[in-house]
Amino acid sequence: MAAAIGISSSCPHSKSSYLQNPPCLRNLNNGFLSGSPLKLPCNSPVKPFGRRSDVISLVVAASVTSTTSAGEAKSVGAVGSLNSGRFYLNFTGFPFPLGPFLNRRTIRKEILKNCIWSFEQEQALGFSSVSTNIRMTVIKLKSGGLWVHAPIAPTKECIQLLKELGAPVECIILPTFAYEHKIFVGPFSRKFPRAQIWVAPRQWSWPLNLPPEFFGIFRAKTLQDEDLSTPWADEIEQKVLSAPEVGIGPYVEVAFYHKPSRSLLVTDAVIYVPREPPECISKESLLESAKNGLAVRILSGGKEVPNEPVVDNKMNRQKGWERMVLQILFLGPSNLLEPDASFAQMSEKLIVSPIVKTLVFSKVPEKVRDWIDRMVRDWRFKRIIPAHFAAPIKAGRAELLAAFSFLDDLLGERYITRPSLSLLFASLLGKATSYFPPDDMRTLSSLDQFLVSVGAVKKTVSGRRR
16 A cells, blocks of 8 residues: 555555665666555566576565465465465565565455455565555456456465465456555566466656566556456456546556456555454564554653563554554554554544545545546445455445545535435545544645655645645
8 A cells, every 4th residue: 555645666555675686687676666656655678587587586486385274264384484385585665675575474365255365465564563464356257267456475375375266367467556566466477477467557666667577567468447358348347547647657546346246346545444453464563563662652642651561462462453554544643652542533444545545636636536436337336345454345335435525525516426315325424434633644744745845746636726
């Protein structure tokens, strides 16, 4: 979700930079040449790597052995063991590296029996104690093949869990320009060389605008708005949000609608923060976040910060999760020492992340409103599957409209073209879902003003000076 802020390098939301050191590749492998929106988010042909690319590549993936365990939520191996099939070397992402750097546990869950599955891994913000989950969604097509949305790190464990579904991977989808999702497409696609690769349009990176081949993505086709010629068009429809006016690069996200299951798939557009931490986030990360370190002392609301050891119990794990969430959503929340109240305000409801709302969607409300209204008009979804936090979310058109009700304040009533019943529900729900605690928003608002002052994001809303 790090891509949410809109200075692509691409919330959570996330991470920085150095791959390998062969002199011939040292410059190419610097993670600061990434392409994801600031989440605080040679056009000469590049030839595909040969067999050696598994050892020296833009993203290094190394896996060893793996075993499987039974259960609806499945994972492989022992946590922390390099022999568990979870080993994945990754030091990429500007300005923060996308951790974990060596081991990534994969959790597979069946969302809809023999039809839709989620695969989740932990995603850490650099060297900090802030983590969230990143999700890959897999749909079985009528052809019997698999359609893979937003690939995650292709550890041996992850690939084994995918192969257990007993179907070939036919299509690999990159639904965004965000670096945190883009970086895994190349390594993942090399595990399935016969699969077609489709990427969101207008891919870009910062500070250098590099082609997808730089990230190991070869022979990719471009996702087009409402394209009826894709191999999956009879089952899955798509709508593209492309907003070049956001800042130094466009914000691009493709939403998908799986008609048989009435499921809406998005990347960073909306989130639903669960009360308890996702299973893939390690207890070590949670307990580290529960410690009263420097960030807590700075963001303590002026209260005295006790220096006590953190023991492993449910209360401290929960505190760690609440602190993670507030830092992901607000960057600098008003009070990390006592996060309960703010966390309760932001959790267990469908919302637009404060970062995405402030730094992206509020800059281009007409384009976002058009995108959302087209979804509501054409798609009768009953569940939403984002790429972060909880999923699936039991939500339909009214809940989606409510999450985006802040657009109405920016655009005025003349832009509202929704059915009256949906509008009624959105009005009832909108105030609660769009409200963010002002004290927690203070740091994010200051960041927005700074980014506007340096020209990183636009200073206008709907054509009007703010």
